[in-house]
Amino acid sequence: MKKFLRILFILILIITGIFVLNNPTNTETNILKAVFSNNTADSTVVELSNRYSSKINVIIESSSAEIAEKKAQEFYNLIDKKTFGIEKFDSSKILETYKKYNKNLLSTYTRQKLIKKEYNEITSEAFTRLYNPVSFMLLPLNEDPYMLLEDYIQSLGKDNPDLINLNNKFYKIIMLEVNKSKALSPDLLNGEIKKLTKTQQELSDKNTTIYFTGTPIHSYYASSKAKTEINIICLLSLIFIIGLCYFYFRSLKLLAPIALSLAIGILSGYIAASIIFKSIHVLTFVFSTTLIGICIDYSLHYFIEKDLSKIIKSLTISMITTVSAFAVLLFSGVELLKQIAVFTMTGLFCVYLIVILYYPLINLNYNPRKINFVLPNKSKKFIATIIILTAVFGLFYHKFDDDIRNMYIPSRTLLKAENLFNELSGNNKKTTFAIVEGKNIEEILQKEENITEKLPTSNYQALSKFIPSKIKQKENFELRKELYKNTLKSYAPFLTENEINLLLTEKFSDKFIEVDNNLPLINDFLINKNTSVIVLYDIKNPDNIIKNGAKYIDIPKDISQRIKECRISCVKMIIPVFIILFIILSIIYKPKTALKIILPSILAATFSIGLLGILGQQINLFHILAIYLIIGFGLDYSVFRASCLEKVSDAVLLSCSTSVFSFFLLTFTSFKLINSLGFILTTGLIVSYLTSNLFNYENNRQEKKL
Template sequence: MRNKLINIFRIVFILILVTLGLLVFFRPAHTETNILKAIFSSTQDNLLVDLSSRFSAKVNVIVESDDPQKAENTSKMFYAQIDKNKMQTSDVNITGILEDLEKYHNNLLSNKTRKLLMNKQFDKVIENSYETLYNPVMPPIGSIDDDPFLLLTDFVMNLSGNTQMPTNFSPIQYNDKYYSLIKLDVSSDLALSPTVLNTEIEKLVNLQKNLSKDDVKVYLTGAPIHSYFASSHSIFEINLICILSTLFVIALIFLYFGSLMPLVPIALSIGVGIFSGYCVTALIFKDIHILTFVFSTTLIGVCVDYSLHYFVTLKEEKDGNVAISKIFKSLTVSLITTVSAFLILLFANFILLKQISVFTITGLITVYGIVVLFYPIMKDAKMFGCKGGQSLSVKIWQSMQVLKTKFNIANKINSKHLRFCASTVFVIFLFLVIFNVHFDDNIKNMYTPPKNLLNAEKLFTEIMGSNGDTSIFVVKGDNLEDILQKEEQIADKLGDTEYQSLSKYVPSQKRQKSNQYLIKELYKKNLNDFAIFLPPAKRVQLLNQNMSDKFLTVNKDFEFMKNNFLIDKNTSMMLVSDYSGKNIDGVKIINFQKDISSQIRHCRRVCLELLIPIFGLLYILLAKIYDKKSGLIILLPSICSVIFVFGMLVIFGCPINLFHLLAIFLIIGFGLDYSVFRFTNPEKSGDSVFLSCITTVFSFVLLAFAGFKLISSLGTVLALGLLSSYIFSLKLIKKDIIKGKNEI
């Protein structure tokens, strides 16, 4: 009857996996690579994420030369070799724009000149006109006969922080060098395919190398460039780490079991666990973030414990059914406690934690089911090299006893003094964590770009005249005219703060009509005295010209600006430099660095707040399964390892960030696994826990040497945390030592 019931469970288990696979096959989930979508989950944050994606899908090419013609020709050669279906630049008709501006020059005033005219500071306007006339960089635009005060030239000069209006290909002068710019927009399809995008960026990098010669330098900037260099460097390191880790695991399994056969069911169980985790997560969430795979598949490494626990027990018992009966309680308790800990993550308003929770819980349950239901079928211990004999932990324990006797360690070290010293160190660590811990939520500090990319970004901002921190003002209106008027009202409040907006290039009709009045008043008061170089008849004509009812509009020549500044037909954005003022009514102010860092801070606090509920729930479960004292003993190694990791970070002056805390959840999962196995089945678990620990720690130690700061810090924290969890479980769970002297 029991065997029949188990067979039914096996069939149901397989049917569930097949059903999940079919459902996901017909409705696959999209893999999300935008890190912001891992931490921003509410609909109100969608605008920030969308704008960030919009700005990050741009590549800037800067060609530097002593010769303006050479700079322009090189930039055109560069653009000619780009796949226009994947990256292209907006065709800016500068001639058409200038013709439009000249046609409506009586409607246009720079903000600076407009304020002077409104304040009746005509002398200052005249002084500025002379400066504009003799400006060596910008020649007068339009006819001086029709615009004697050069107000149009002043308007154009004030459109950008750089007085030369940087545009695609046209060379501009900066610091005795000439620069030609290309602003490339990455196609939406390409932006959603990181691998393909990196292939295209590699082509740009090769072009950069080929064209950087003969007194010409080519620089590349933009988020895709940073992603390419970061991922290219990391991929090699990760591949190397995977190879070394795999070889280490293979060698260790062969050394212990005398066979590589246990690797087959271990790899199969983990593979099925990852598959089921993906399927369930894909059915619940429309998009699965790539960080979910990183953290969840790492935690499913806990499942190696389940398999190793079985094969180590099989090595001694020689029968699969007997082996599974011996470890069933420890496997079940480990599953219940780990799943319970990750269930709490579902209550966090943090999409990444929810996905990690679902993925991990599903994977753990699946691997548990495989070990309990299917491993007993593999009854032949000899097939897996499980031939019995002295265990690895016995050999190590005996070696330690020999060393202890040889060097008379027992007489030299007083156990009471040792416990006192250990307790003192632990208290010191606790105080360090409580009183000296500090956090770093700044998104910039999580990535340090190469020096050449930093220099290129600095050069680009200087050329564009946009140094400093940039905020985005999101402006909503009933129509385009309403949007332009609201932008102008905001610009008036900004004072001398640099900004870019659509209304700066194409003022509202209301503003254009007001400008006509101000210009007419300037002419009336000062034209005859200032424009003595004009014939009297021309001066009379200018004084008597009527107010026009025709206005500059966002026509096809300004289409590229419309695309750059309009989010939709009722929403626009203004780019404001170094804004530190108060909030403006009716305007949503977005600062990528500050807002993202603020959200990371919020997520980090959520993770910290979840630690106590997780430990509390785990203690309640363990106290119910065992007793209050045993529950505390099992939980204590994980608590100590978390405090130890925090203490080490404080000692070495490393601020704690969000990803350190995500690593803490992995440490809790692994550490609790070690403790439950050692406490529940002390006679049989020594080798399996030791093998699991050493293989996992080895992988994370290698990860600690990665060049990418974020990855290396995660590797360091996880290696320290898992090793300390294992050591604390050795010292704090005395039941192992009492019941079986074969434990290390």
């Protein structure tokens, strides 16, 4: 039977391996995708986030305007045009349309004044435009004597400046739009961004500094850093394991089967994640390096006891409890944690299979040391007191933090670049969105106009701002005509009587500016033919937006809300999970022993949360999820101790030290989400180990068998 299982295991591994090799999965590097999935109910949040995550802003800073211009041109010449397009707004096309239909257009401000018949103010502002030495008449005065088209265009918002002078330095901004095919392949995109950073280095000198901002840049630096961190953690973990083998087993022969089991564990985790998920997030790889610390436990238990029959029960219970703890992450609703769960559960299960199927075939001679670490009774009381006090007092100081923005802290350089870009572009307002749905474009435009009617024009950008609804276009024509009737003769002595009469007798032509896909901006606002997006700036009260039937979206707030809901449900699940585990363990062992097995995990979990409270650290979803992992690991130590094997104390110490070492290394990683997990798991596992030492399991030798 075992022979058959061995062959079957290898066959499954080979077949799935070949499948994944032929269908390679992308590595996802977008930070936002770590915390919410494409399957989320709120798919609009994903759509909006994708929409705004493919832009890169290049800022060229120089003390000389000419150098800034030259460097910008050089930079543009050196970039790959197939990957990066320059975001150019072709104003000439829309300007021609506006000129043609100019009488249908009025700025919101002027429209309101005309509705109130405040003609004196309108003429006064028209004089200001007329006498402005550097103003341009977009139309001859006999067609638009009040220069209302200029007024309308100015109301749309200011154009991107060619060159900006700020604090005696000159800035040139190039906005790059990542080609869609490249944006979908993070590996390819990162390769192209690497080339951009090389160009950045080549063109930077004492007179020129080049900054980058935008999501792809954050993703590139985060993933590059993550890759370096993976390599360092792997290397240090391996050095630690080699050192441990050499110190404890006094032999390096064991390294080969241990390394092979770890490699197959990680490979199988990767294969499973590749088959289940469309792409694997780079942070999954970072976290999954801790598999080294977890998987090695099974090998250590085997090589210390040298007899599978002695450890098979503990090993199986341990595997089931740890896998169950990771399985909880599958229900977290967080894509990254789901991937970590699948990766780790598969890896653990495969290493378990390797230990029970293949290790008995290995015959190695080695002579392990005997540490047999036991806590002195005095220390036990002291440790128990400290743990309980920390757990109890800490719970009074805990604070929760669900804000997604606090989960990722960019480097100082990137933060400086983002702040600079915001200052230069005046884009430091809080951006939110309103999603408007309608049966057709006209209905969408009318809904948008109702929503934005009372908003200052600087507080939003919407399709209806650039192309008013047909109803509004006709109203604008009539309002303008009323203005002409009341003031034109006295206002415009520069026009001939004939020109004035032509303007006064003009009739509405029933021709409108239509939404045309060839016009610029259309695709910026239309998600599909029935849905548009209004971009809102610094909106304090979205009630009017919601009342008018739009869906209000504040991306960071919405994600934070989802994280909060997820955290609350995870907290609520902790007690039921403990009860279920207690029932399972009570069936396998006696209830008293089950309690002894489960208590270290409860103490470790409450201590870890309490410690965060005392240290003033805010508790986030990932700390709560780590509690489940602590339960899984903590149970392992107690389960093995409950087996009362001769060398179990050493096996638990060694397995704890490898796990703690791996998680401790995670606390030094740059991504807050991962180092949050690293910190709480390190403290939780140390306390699990210490508390498992507090109980005596010697009386359990005669308990039920599995």
